Amino acid sequence: MIFKVLYQENRAEVxxxxxxxSLYVEASTEREVRFHLKDRNYNIEFIQLLEGNHLAYEQASENFKVESLD
Structure with a gap:
């Protein structure tokens, strides 16, 4: 599954x-995404599962690059 993560780069800022x-992550669950990003200093605002037409729309964007959980 592919998740879209909306975040701020610095956790300390408003x-x-x-x-x-935003970034796109391939993972099985939202929990895996949070675990994968925990070492980064991100203020995660929202994690959204992408599927169907919404996924197709995001894939058409030139900024669409999926990060894998290796």
């Missing part, structure tokens, strides 16, 4: 919408 970034 979240600002304009600074929100």
């Amino acid at each position: 979240p600002v919408r304009e600074n929100t970034k």
Whole structure:
């Protein structure tokens, strides 16, 4: 499954919408995604499972690069 993670790069800063970034992670569960990203200093705002038309829409974006949990 592919998850979209919305996050701020610095956990200590106040979240600002304009600074929100996203990344795509391939994992079995949301818990695996959180575990994989725990060592990064990210302020995770939201993790969303992508499937169906939403996944197809995101895949059409030039910024779509999936990070694997190796």
